[in-house]
Amino acid sequence: MIFSFSATPDFDFMTYFARHIQATVQNGLLVIPDYLGQGSIRRLAFGPDFKITIHRYLLKEDLIIKRNTSGQGNDLITIFFYSNEQALEIAYNDKPQVLFSQRDESAIQVTSNDLSSTIRFPAHQTIHYVVVAIKPLRLQELLAVDEPNSILQTITGSGNSFLFFEQMTAEAKLLLKNIAAVDMTDRLSNFYVQIKVQELLYLVFHKLSLRESTAHQTINSADAEKLLQIRSLIISDLSVPPVIRDLAQIAAMSETKLKQLFKQTFGSTIYTYYQQARMEEAAFLLKQGKHSVGEVGYELGFSNLSHFSRLFEKHYGLNPKRYSYS
Template identity: 25%
Template sequence: MTSPPTTAMQFEQTRHELSTGSGVKISYIDYTPEQSCVVQSESPPCLAVCVFLEGSGESVLQNRARVRYAPDQALLFCSPDSSMSETHLPGRQHLRAVEIHYTEQTLQQIQGMPVQSMLRQLAAQASLRPAGPDSFLYQTPASSAMRAIAEQIFRQRAPAGVQQLFLHSKALELLSLLVAALLDEPALAEAPAVQRRDHKKLDHARECLLARLDHNWSLAELAHTANLNERKLKEGFKALFGTSVHAYLQEKRMQAAANLLSRTNLSITEVVMQTGYANPSHFTKLFRRHFGMTPREFIQSQTQ
């Protein structure tokens, strides 16, 4: 049974656009389709970054290439021409993502090198060219720094007077991190290689962490669950997801805590227990470090 098509207009209604002034357009998606659907859309000429925070699916590009997206992935897309795509969204699955579009004029103002030279260098290395020979698409694990910026944009609560400056600076910081990682790709060859047969096992390890955030995971237990030895788990997880198992678990616990505090009526103590922390004081310290405010201040910011 095929999925019913969803028009681009219907899907666009789920986007929330954030103003940053001229040169940069930011939007975030916070959407749970009731049933599986296909979004058919046309993208204008652009350079764009997208970071997926939750949800998975697949896009069929103009050249019929298929790209699967999943949590903690980043995309860099460039095309001098308009391009078509179909995005397949599973039903009843929460999708959260941040998408940023940049104009060439903005890039010329902030880059130390001519923007065309930078784009040509990236285009020369690209294996995916979804909209013609001058287009390119990169798909890479989002580093912990990239994910943190995407979450800051998604949850931004900056005062109205400084909101544009905050969002603009974060958009440029995210682009610089992604471009720097891509241009430094040869240096990554020295990192431990992840064998293809271990990818599914490492994905399974990550899914186990996400499914039981309240569990007190040990490295040995997680390695046993994923059918990997501890060394392969440690090295492979860092190579594939850009961070250690412990740091990833803590990051996801903080995100879950923020979701519970903003979307439920649970008390702070209940949130502490549901996210795997035994000590409320320790939880508050980590929360402040991650979000720049205490859990109580965070709750108050959601009601303003």
């Protein structure tokens, strides 16, 4: 099933999606019809400029959501929390979908409303994601930062195009579970959810506020598509270090532009991102208990196991052997 829409400033996802699947919305709740699957979508508003939509369902067929830029401005910030254990595929500019997570299928995406995107949710798997939509001025008032870095200035400014990714922390995952479990018959449930959503926003923007403050490079849908493609290539074979020159050719960008946009979007340099993914993969394999330290090191391209152990301990505070038993 494909649901396509234009992201106009006043677009109401719930209303139009309900029409698309021949369902109704009652008190902010859309129950998925039996023919399509099971579950629901719930919307809560904390004013006209701050809303949350909670998606939780299992569908009988793939769902593809295509957001098309409207050309009517982008005075809206979307924060997308995806906390599934299954793989999510996301693409920009109507290109083939790109897997944006490997071992931990959780991510946080902060984007302006003017980037086209395509997201595919697989059938027969529980889907759980939350979307927060907020106007820049409301977010600026909530954050109340005297000297915001360039990223916060870009996000809370007017008319800027941006895309940022952050990893989902355990604390954020717990908050999402608490929000999903709220008893909405409680008279103060809306108030409770608003508090929890603000906690989520704090976690996201606290991490973004710690990033290096540099001049913002404007991004478009084609750039975003290429960046996800490059990220996918980097993590597809963690035994081989990335070669910037080759990646720049694939992305059809200069090396300088690729390095700048990658660091801006994902918060670290290409090589640092690669090393972090490498260590996360090592930790995953060690925790499985099916591989020795040597097997994990060699699988990830380390010819010197002492170097592997030192690098792993730098990331996790324990050497690989002790970590595997912790």
